[in-house]
Amino acid sequence: MSFPPETSHPESGGGLPALEQVLRAHLTLCGELLAVVQREHQQLKTGQVDDLNGLLQAREGMLERLTRAQETLFAHKETWMALNPAQREKHPAIAALIRQDLDLIMKIVSLDRENEQLLLRHKLVPANHLPPAQRQNPNLIAQMYKNQP
Numbered sequence: 001m002s003f004p005p006e007t008s009h010p011e012s013g014g015g016l017p018a019l020e021q022v023l024r025a026h027l028t029l030c031g032e033l034l035a036v037v038q039r040e041h042q043q044l045k046t047g048q049v050d051d052l053n054g055l056l057q058a059r060e061g062m063l064e065r066l067t068r069a070q071e072t073l074f075a076h077k078e079t080w081m082a083l084n085p086a087q088r089e090k091h092p093a094i095a096a097l098i099r100q101d102l103d104l105i106m107k108i109v110s111l112d113r114e115n116e117q118l119l120l121r122h123k124l125v126p127a128n129h130l131p132p133a134q135r136q137n138p139n140l141i142a143q144m145y146k147n148q149p
Helices: 015-046 052-059 062-081 085-089 092-121 138-146
Strands: none
Touching: 015 052, 015 062, 015 092, 085 092
């Protein structure tokens, strides 16, 4: 079932204008998170990190904010998904915001993965966060099976 673009969907709480506003807020939050991850990356690349807690303190509260933003987006997702492709084409701003959000999320994930590798190189990862030795040595499992009678 589709509905006119400017009409509020009862479960979404505001229709497409509200969706656009939520997407803009999410984009801002992702921008803040990217800035934090980029600062971490700079510090890790230059080797200016001595304390893991100090490095990760900037992320304090980000996960909760991101979770709330995601829940809000999911509440509005139904509004967008209820539109047929022709109706969606009439709202290029929303489509562009979705693409920008996805691009920013991919940048954050990619940079965060690099940061994890740098943390490992600088030996700043607590031992309980390291994978077990068996996972790091795939040949170990093959050898174990080979040695079985």
